[in-house]
Amino acid sequence: MTFEPRRVVTGHTGDGVSVFLSDGPPPVVRTAPDGALFYEMWSTAAMPAPVAADEPDPTRVSLSVPPEPNGTKIRINEFPPGVVSPTHRTQSVDYGIVLEGEVVLVLDDSETVLRAGDVVVQRGTDHRWENRSGAVARMVFVLVDGEFTESLVKTLGRDVLGSLLHDPMNPMNP
Numbered sequence: 187m188t189f190e191p192r193r194v195v196t197g198h199t200g201d202g203v204s205v206f207l208s209d210g211p212p213p214v215v216r217t218a219p220d221g222a223l224f225y226e227m228w229s230t231a232a233m234p235a236p237v238a239a240d241e242p243d244p245t246r247v248s249l250s251v252p253p254e255p256n257g258t259k260i261r262i263n264e265f266p267p268g269v270v271s272p273t274h275r276t277q278s279v280d281y282g283i284v285l286e287g288e289v290v291l292v293l294d295d296s297e298t299v300l301r302a303g304d305v306v307v308q309r310g311t312d313h314r315w316e317n318r319s320g321a322v323a324r325m326v327f328v329l330v331d332g333e334f335t336e337s338l339v340k341t342l343g344r345d346v347l348g349s350l351l352h353d354p355m356n357p358m359n360p
Contacts, residue, residue, distance in 0.1 A: 189324065191225050191262050198239040207240060212262075214245040220271055222315075223264035231257040233331075250352050252276040252329060259329040265289055265317040273314040274351035278332045280308040287323030290316040310334060 190211050197207040214226040226245035230236075231254035251274070253259040262285070265271075273292075288301045292314045300306060310332060317323045339346065 189264060189322070191227070193227055195228070197241075200239065202239075208243075212245065213243060218271075220269050221266045222269050222271065225262040225264070227260045227262065229253060229257060229259040231255075233257070252278045252350070252352065253331045255331055257331050259327070261327050261329075263315075263325050263327060265315060265323040265325070267317055267320050267322065269315070269317045271315040272351070273312060275310060275312045275346070275349070276329070277310055277334055277347075277350055279310070279330045280306075281328040281330075282306040282308060283326045283328075285324040285326060287317070287321050288319050289323045289325065290318055292316060310338070 192210065193208065193212045194206060195208045197205060199205055212225045212227055216224045216226070218224065229244045231244070233256040235258070265287070282300075282305065284300045284302050284304045286302055288299055290297050290299050291306060291308075294312055334342070334346070
């Protein structure tokens with residue numbers, strides 16, 4: 187069975203009438219080098235998020251893991267069996283919701299298995315995702331721009347800010 191999420195976007199007419207602007211598959215789907223799929227659903231680049239009657243589709247830009255400064259992202263990731271993401275860290279708060287299958291979240295000191303219905307709040311930690319099962323795993327991620335506190339930067343070391351993941355298509359070049 188082929189998975190294709192549906193994205194419904196609302197907006198307004200020039201007269202302020204609520205309308206559907208689009209209804210269909212997300213226009214941007216990318217495949218990472220490890221085989222994971224990124225279904226880009228929407229993003230914002232400011233806080234508070236500007237709400238206009240209509241606007242250009244914000245997913246039609248180059249892929250980056252974290253949102254823009256003061257921004258958000260929502261995406262669906264699909265992890266085929268055997269996928270292991272690179273270990274990475276972002277300066278964001280990410281809400282991950284397992285839709286289907288199971289994934290292993292690996293941290294520096296331990297790991298846990300997440301299954302359908304589980305929610306993880308990922309708070310800027312060094313981590314990787316592994317699908318050790320024989321079935322596809324799907325997760326929704328809502329990413330919110332964040333900023334490490336000065337205390338955390340001192341603990342992790344200043345060089346942590348230069349090693350954050352930005353480009354999942356080229357994980358060796360953050």
